[in-house]
Amino acid sequence: MSDSRETPEDAPxxxxxxxxxxxxxxxxxxxxxxRVLRAMSTPLVGHLDPSFIExxxxxxxxxxxxxxxxxxxTIPVSGTGSASMEAAIGNLVxxxxxxxxxxxxxxxxxxxxxxxxxxGEVVEVDAPWGEPLDPADVEAxxxxxxxxxxxxxxxxxxxxxxxxxxxxxxxxxxxxDAYVIADCVTSLGGVELRVDDWDIDVAYSGPQxxxxxxxxxxxxTLSDRAMDKVLDRETDPRSWYLDLSLLEGYWGDDRSxxxxxxxxxxxxxxxxxxxxxxxxxxxxxxxxxxVAGGLKAGLQDMGLEMNAPDEYWLPSLNAxxxxxxxxxxxVIDHLIEEYDLEIASGLGDLAGDIWxxxxxxxxxxxKNVEYLLAALEDALAEQGQL
Amino acid sequence: MSDSRETPEDAPxxxxxxxxxxxxxxxxxxxxxxRVLRAMSTPLVGHLDPSFIExxxxxxxxxxxxxxxxxxxTIPVSGTGSASMEAAIGNLVxxxxxxxxxxxxxxxxxxxxxxxxxxGEVVEVDAPWGEPLDPADVEAxxxxxxxxxxxxxxxxxxxxxxxxxxxxxxxxxxxxDAYVIADCVTSLGGVELRVDDWDIDVAYSGPQxxxxxxxxxxxxTLSDRAMDKVLDRETDPRSWYLDLSLLEGYWGDDRSxxxxxxxxxxxxxxxxxxxxxxxxxxxxxxxxxxVAGGLKAGLQDMGLEMNAPDEYWLPSLNAxxxxxxxxxxxVIDHLIEEYDLEIASGLGDLAGDIWxxxxxxxxxxxKNVEYLLAALEDALAEQGQL
Numbered sequence: 001m002s003d004s005r006e007t008p009e010d011a012p013x014x015x016x017x018x019x020x021x022x023x024x025x026x027x028x029x030x031x032x033x034x035r036v037l038r039a040m041s042t043p044l045v046g047h048l049d050p051s052f053i054e055x056x057x058x059x060x061x062x063x064x065x066x067x068x069x070x071x072x073x074t075i076p077v078s079g080t081g082s083a084s085m086e087a088a089i090g091n092l093v094x095x096x097x098x099x100x101x102x103x104x105x106x107x108x109x110x111x112x113x114x115x116x117x118x119x120g121e122v123v124e125v126d127a128p129w130g131e132p133l134d135p136a137d138v139e140a141x142x143x144x145x146x147x148x149x150x151x152x153x154x155x156x157x158x159x160x161x162x163x164x165x166x167x168x169x170x171x172x173x174x175x176x177d178a179y180v181i182a183d184c185v186t187s188l189g190g191v192e193l194r195v196d197d198w199d200i201d202v203a204y205s206g207p208q209x210x211x212x213x214x215x216x217x218x219x220x221t222l223s224d225r226a227m228d229k230v231l232d233r234e235t236d237p238r239s240w241y242l243d244l245s246l247l248e249g250y251w252g253d254d255r256s257x258x259x260x261x262x263x264x265x266x267x268x269x270x271x272x273x274x275x276x277x278x279x280x281x282x283x284x285x286x287x288x289x290x291v292a293g294g295l296k297a298g299l300q301d302m303g304l305e306m307n308a309p310d311e312y313w314l315p316s317l318n319a320x321x322x323x324x325x326x327x328x329x330x331v332i333d334h335l336i337e338e339y340d341l342e343i344a345s346g347l348g349d350l351a352g353d354i355w356x357x358x359x360x361x362x363x364x365x366x367k368n369v370e371y372l373l374a375a376l377e378d379a380l381a382e383q384g385q386l
Numbered sequence: 387m388s389d390s391r392e393t394p395e396d397a398p399x400x401x402x403x404x405x406x407x408x409x410x411x412x413x414x415x416x417x418x419x420x421r422v423l424r425a426m427s428t429p430l431v432g433h434l435d436p437s438f439i440e441x442x443x444x445x446x447x448x449x450x451x452x453x454x455x456x457x458x459x460t461i462p463v464s465g466t467g468s469a470s471m472e473a474a475i476g477n478l479v480x481x482x483x484x485x486x487x488x489x490x491x492x493x494x495x496x497x498x499x500x501x502x503x504x505x506g507e508v509v510e511v512d513a514p515w516g517e518p519l520d521p522a523d524v525e526a527x528x529x530x531x532x533x534x535x536x537x538x539x540x541x542x543x544x545x546x547x548x549x550x551x552x553x554x555x556x557x558x559x560x561x562x563d564a565y566v567i568a569d570c571v572t573s574l575g576g577v578e579l580r581v582d583d584w585d586i587d588v589a590y591s592g593p594q595x596x597x598x599x600x601x602x603x604x605x606x607t608l609s610d611r612a613m614d615k616v617l618d619r620e621t622d623p624r625s626w627y628l629d630l631s632l633l634e635g636y637w638g639d640d641r642s643x644x645x646x647x648x649x650x651x652x653x654x655x656x657x658x659x660x661x662x663x664x665x666x667x668x669x670x671x672x673x674x675x676x677v678a679g680g681l682k683a684g685l686q687d688m689g690l691e692m693n694a695p696d697e698y699w700l701p702s703l704n705a706x707x708x709x710x711x712x713x714x715x716x717v718i719d720h721l722i723e724e725y726d727l728e729i730a731s732g733l734g735d736l737a738g739d740i741w742x743x744x745x746x747x748x749x750x751x752x753k754n755v756e757y758l759l760a761a762l763e764d765a766l767a768e769q770g771q772l
Contacts, residue, residue, distance in 0.1 A: 008663075008667075008668070008669070010451070011451055011662075011663035011664070011666060011667070012447045012448050012451050012663050013663075014444045014447070014448060014656070014660050014663065017425055017428060017440070017441070017656060017657060019428065019429070019430075019431045019435075019437050019441065019653075020431060020437050021429065021434075022429075022430075022431050022435065024430065024431075024432060026432055029430045029432060029433070029646065029649060031429070031430075032429060032430055035426040037426075037428075037429065038427055039403050040423075040426040040427050040650060041423040041424060041426050041427040042403060042405060042423075043405070043407065043408075043417070043418060043423065044405075044408075044410065044415045044417075044418055044594075044600055045405045045408050045410075045635070045728075046408070046410060046412055046415060047405060047415070047601075048724070048730075049405075049406075049408065049722075049728065051405050051406050052405070055403070055405065058398075059401070061398045062400060065396070065397055065398050077466055078466050078469070078602075079465040079469065079627065079648075080463055080464050080646045080647070080648055081645070081646060082626070082627050082644075082645035082646075083464070083465065083627050083645075085627075086625065086626055086627045090625075110626065112627050113622075114626045115624065116622075117622055117623070117624045117626055118624070138629055145605035147683035153743070170713050178407075204644065204683070208430075208646060213648060214648070214649060214650035214651075215433075215646045215647070215648045215650075216464075216602045216603075216648035216650065216651050217761050236499075236502075236503055237503070238503045238624035238625070239472065239624070239625050239627075239628075240468070240496065240499050240500045240503055241465065241468050241469050241471075241472045241478075241625075241627075241628075242627075257733075258413045258468075259466050259467070259468045259469075259600045260414065260415065260467060260468075260592065260594060261466070261601070262465075262466055262600070262601045262602035262651070263415060263600060263601060263649075263650065264426060264600035264601075264602065264650075264654075265602050265648070265650075266601075267403055267405075268650075270400070270403060271403060275398075276399050277394075277397035277398050277399075277400065278396060278397070279590065280394035281394075281397070282394070299489065305419055335438045336435070336436070342431075342432045344434075344437065344720055347643075376567075
């Protein structure tokens with residue numbers, strides 16, 4: 001409350017914002033780079049200001065670089081990662097379309113829910129939680145169901161699994177004239193991802209993972225072929241807010257008003273993507289491999305076991321098995337309370353079985369890894385382990 | 387680009403963010419208070435961090451105060467104002483429901499589009515652009531169509547019209563067992579609005595108008611009666627991202643993961659709402675009346691005419707008639723180029739006929755008004771007027 005004025009009696013008394021100083025090594029958000037935080041305190045211009053149009057162009061250019069694509073339709077969606085996910089599925093899937101989704105993690109289930117709400121039918125390609133999809137199973141599912149759209153998760157945040165052989169999956173889909181949507185929430189900017197070379201039609205991501213940007217404006221890219229399907233729809237997408245044919249009016253040549261863009265979040269993702277360009281996208285993938293490799297080695301030295309074998313280990317999200325007799329939640333609480341350090345528990349089929357330790361963006365630094373390993377060692381000692 | 391590292395050759399070269407220093411007197415965003423900008427550069431905690439749960443509670447308490455409601459279901463929606471609008475309409479309107487929308491401005495048309503996409507039928511109550519709804523017309527529309535949901539715009543940003551007699555409108559709707567959704571995007575925090583006293587079932591707003599907060603997390607409140615309708619739906623809402631029955635799991639007692647909240651935007655709206663509480667909501671309404679009153683008097687002294695008569699003049703958005711022979715766009719360009727000052731042109735039926743001058747939140751200061759009047763006088767002189 002400011003000193004000289006009197007707060008009215010019925011007004012809530014809420015103190016100044018003083019959140020704890022966390023180190024973020026969970027499944028996201030990751031630690032935000034100071035330059036990105038500073039960008040967020042920049043005074044606003046209007047969302048139709050000529051200077052903002054330039055900023056939008058720059059964000060698109062940087063985002064294309066990061067996705068490794070020349071796709072014209074590359075934009076930040078005005079919401080968190082689930083908004084870019086829904087923009088992808090809700091626009092591409094029309095009533096009557098069939099979408100093939102994976103069962104090997106939490107986010108395949110979310111894809112299914114979104115596809116059904118869009119009016120689509122859902123069919124599944126099976127793999128257990130903690131394993132990637134097998135191209136042979138995808139081929140079989142295509143032969144059985146002839147889906148119009150195929151969604152897969154490039155980097156499964158719930159299981160710490162990286163999907164290998166992406167070009168094989170996309171070529172199966174394209175041989176069947178289907179469109180491919182890739183969930184790249186936990187890969188973009190941290191793990192090798194080549195949208196054009198791998199022939200992915202639509203890819204979406206979130207900013208608060210390997211881009212280390214606060215959530216609020218989320219990357220989405222569509223090929224011309226995918227955008228043609230969206231623009232040729234017979235019925236409107238079921239969301240006005242996420243209707244890409246309307247957003248095209250704002251991000252495309254017209255620059256006409258659709259909704260007020262989250263200006264500050266666009267400033268932030270611009271700065272986060274500038275940091276990607278300065279580092280170089282391939283250097284950045286290498287850094288994640290190296291730093292997360294150090295994390296993995298440190299965990300294994302402590303006697304812990306990774307949930308994913310090395311062939312499909314996901315550097316940005318390390319799923320670690322909880323040893324027998326250890327209370328996973330007590331360890332998490334100890335890290336937060338004693339070390340201001342965030343890691344996360346398992347979700348869904350893996351609840352109680354794993355910890356999820358992020359190594360993303362600005363959090364993917366040797367300093368963070370050393371701190372985490374020391375803190376975790378202490379927490380396990382508290383539990384009578386080690 | 388940082389000094390010591392070499393940017394890879396194929397990476398885009400984008401300079402540091404240096405937007406112009408605008409004074410924002412358009413239809414939003416308004417100037418953001420320095421304290422809110424500072425809050426946005428606060429390092430993040432996780433969206434499931436115990437400390438963030440406290441912050442969520444505080445935001446809800448402050449938002450209830452600002453809406454003048456005790457509604458439990460009072461939350462910031464993770465997107466800009468159109469997202470809270472779609473959350474309201476997309477959850478309340480079920481397939482088969484009929485929604486009554488107004489024709490007296492731009493945003494009634496948006497309501498209609500969202501209601502149709504939600505699977506509803508749309509019927510209209512007519513009034514010309516630039517005039518409020520007449521309760522007698524609303525009554526007649528209810529008798530003719532028996533709609534399930536009635537939407538109206540409390541403060542029409544496209545016309546500068548304030549809807550008077552709100553309690554009369556809500557009582558007509560309730561006599562017909564309908565639910566009322568109020569668009570309060572340009573009234574919340576600037577113009578008298580009493581959700582509970584006026585018996586409004588659902589109200590939504592945006593943060594970047596009279597709350598002077600960057601867009602990205604948008605106020606929404608629902609009565610228990612409205613939330614019961616949402617929770618009793620026979621089919622899922624068509625958006626997963628905006629499904630209030632799922633969001634209830636995160637903002638309600640469970641605190642379970644739905645999607646990653648836009649943490650920084652929640653920090654920002656908390657600070658913006660703290661400023662409302664410190665000032666006192668009624669004092670804030672008075673300030674808007676007084677400062678915008680000075681703006682209106684100044685415009686009239688210059689020989690300009692307001693588009694709305696005094697009975698339904700909207701202090702937060704002043705629609706001013708463009709005098710004959712004046713090029714409205716040239717004036718807007720002159721203000722931006724010579725004064726770094728944003729105002730806006732008319733939309734839809736009023737394109738070319740009016741300027742829209744905001745007087746919202748932190749922009750509702752005598753200093754801004756004096757600057758605007760001086761700049762506008764110069765711009766009109768350039769046009770050979772005055």
